[in-house]
Amino acid sequence: MSKNDNIKIITGDPKKAIVKLAIPMMISMLLIMMYNIADSIWVAGLGADALAAIGFITPLFMVLVGLGNGIGAGANSLIARNIGAKNYKQANNSGLHAILLSVIVSVIFTILIEGFMVPILQFMGAGDTIQYAMDYSYIIFGFLFIFVYSGVASAIFRSEGDMKRSTIAIAITAVLNIILDPIFIYILNLGIAGAAWATVISATMSCVIMSYWIWGKKDLYLDLSLKNFDYQTSLMVDTLQVAIPSTLENIVFSALAIIINSMLVLAAGTTAVAVYTASMRIVQLAMIPLIGLGTAVLTVAGVAYGAHNYKNLKTAHSYSIKVGFLISIILGAIMFVFSSPIATIFSYTAASASLSPQIATAISVLSLFVLAIPHGIMSSMMFQGVGKGTYSLLITLLRSLILETVFAYLFCFTFGWGLTGIYAGVVFGCFVGGTIGYVWAKLFIRRFKQIAIRKYAPQEN
Template identity: 75%
Template sequence: MTDSNENIQMITGDPKKAIVKLAIPMMISMLLIMLYNIADSIWVSGLGADALAAIGFITPLFMVLVGLGNGIGAGANSLIARHIGAKNYDEANNAALHAILLCIIISVISTAVMLIFMRQLLEMMGAGETIEYAVSYGNIVFGALFIFVYSGVASAIFRSEGDMRRATIAIAVTAVMNIILDPVFIYVLNMGIVGAAWATVFSATLSCIVMSYWIWGKKDLYLDLSPKNFHFEGKMVLDELQVAIPSTLENIVFSILAIIINGMLVVVAGTTAVAVYTASMRIVQLAMIPLLGIGTAVLTVAGVAYGAHNSENLKTAHSYSIKLGFVLSIAIGIVMYVFSSQIATLFAYTSASASMAPEIATAISILTLFVLAIPHGIMSAMMFQGVGKGIYSLIITLLRSLIFECICSYVFCFVFGWGVIGIYAGLVLGCFLGGVFGYVWAKLYVRKYQRIWDSH
């Protein structure tokens, strides 16, 4: 229990130190996830364009459902952290057990729905000639959906008590094993795309076994997840869903934004502009990993502070995360801007794509400002998730992405006549304005509870 006690002391102590200690392993975890996704695509691409396209059709469906698991994890993380802050050990245990119950229920329902309607969904998405590949892959990963949802929830349980080391190890196990098993299953055992699916399932299963051993075998967590500690509370389910559902919907919002921006780009400059935007946004997503790591840390620290009615720690967690985020954004932005031409060549290394290099470099240069416009909004949204106000986080995302970014992009592109550059500029300004709204709302929220708690 020594490590567990140290973790609890860390997340209930200095919020600045806690954010840094929690954020660094989370950044590593996200990089590992990105690496294993890239490796998966590289190995499958050796089977041909149809196999790779099949993965492309399955991935959005899979990510929505896994995203729901991550949303349950975020809800559990928030609720457990609040109970730890309030020193309510029994309720913290019960919250974790409720998250696992939700994980089981949602996995069973989602698996049944996907296995029944997957082919129809793929046909609607235009899978065409790749549909048999996609169904073969999908039957396996959706059949084992519980493994992936449980992995997200179990990892969140470790994060909720500040144990980022083991949460990171579990993700590392998945990433490393998937990279090793992919070529073995696909090529050595000659299983093709089915092998890629089984490699993904087996690597995630191993990670789940490791985490389950720590939870129920070794039993050295701060939390005690013995079945005897479970007693059903409808309110607890609702509390977790209040973060889980909005968190899942935010992923859908980002997908809708991408569709709208792609549509504008096609109208103004054709499909090449979409390819340029897709390539440049991959770099932006990579640059956002440190910010998402800090945001995930804020979720835990803010939850603990809220549960403890510690307004000073809540205020510090919010403001410090934004300052740290801006410092990292400036550093990352400088690298993106200075090396934009070199980065662009990564996506334009063949004769067919070489002509895109200057456009990609220009896009990256402008979207450097997008990275700078993110921190105050994302940290405010994650703070709201931490205190259990997932709907507030969703509202910030809706305003930023579907209103400010879309409207600004449309106005700059079509009304002002700036074309593609106007769309990029609109994304930057919209992101900044949405972030300002979220920042002001979060500040007022913290100030409100500071008055209430200080008066008691």
């Protein structure tokens, strides 16, 4: 598919655009989750403490990935809006500003996270697992730039509808990581540090490949040559208006995970964290189609907003939610029915065999989480696409940090439902918060329609 064909797709029928963009993104996310699950499966062989350590590090790693994804979301939104407005000069400049931001934030956050790693882990209650967590985290966070830049570069490809190469880069990362994990962990006898090195090396390879496509082969629709760089504070601000809220959303998810882990420790000890970590890997796997749809909505909504096309914006939002619920029903049912067989993949050694029944129970309850999230996530991604990152952040704050936390506490400790109460509270809070976000998105689209008709009526047919 040529670069012009990609542009025709994202500026054409929003339903077709969402499908064509979402499917490769789903494959990409599936591959990412496969190597995340591979990490957990291989690390599980080291015992419950090692698996729990991954659970403590995962929230921080989400922040790390969120830095790149946040800047990438800001760049994706800004580039897509400029493409919709047919301002290709600013589209090129926006991509270059995003890469500059990736360098700046990587340096700052590497210093901060590496310097405060021990007190952070102690605050999180890592306890006996802290050495495992430190062995893993110092390596991962020491190479922060690799992960931030990877997220930004991938978003640049997505912003112009080039999902194929974005998917290829991620596929290389995933396959290489899955191959390297057992080699570094067991054959080279590096333990949990081996899992970290496998992740860093595989991510580096994808960065090298994407860089070649951008500056070596030079066949993108965008031209990211340095000659097109014209520093503009307004572009940095515009990108950050989506990037900061998007990154903060990942911090919110991390804060939620820290709070939930603390509740789990209080309710049943660090073993409960290992159980929740394993079960959430499966939930995240089932959420991949929803994330793929949401990422497609971000690009399509950005183009529609830049072109002042309220019909395409409305269609993109509504259609993605319908498809999302259909997929969620199917995947949620599969998780519930096959919860016991799925749980066994995390309990294949004597050190982890006792976790299987508990993981199965957690997966059964959390299968409902997949059904609770489509309308909320599509609304959040629509807001990011139109450059309203703060709105998306507010929805996430309400849904995750407030409602999920409150209901998890109430159901577990006040109602006395124990661990099941924590799982149920997360599900219920997600659904309520998502519903509020959905109503807000509908009201925003209605107002945008009125503005578009009033200001751009001569261009509407």
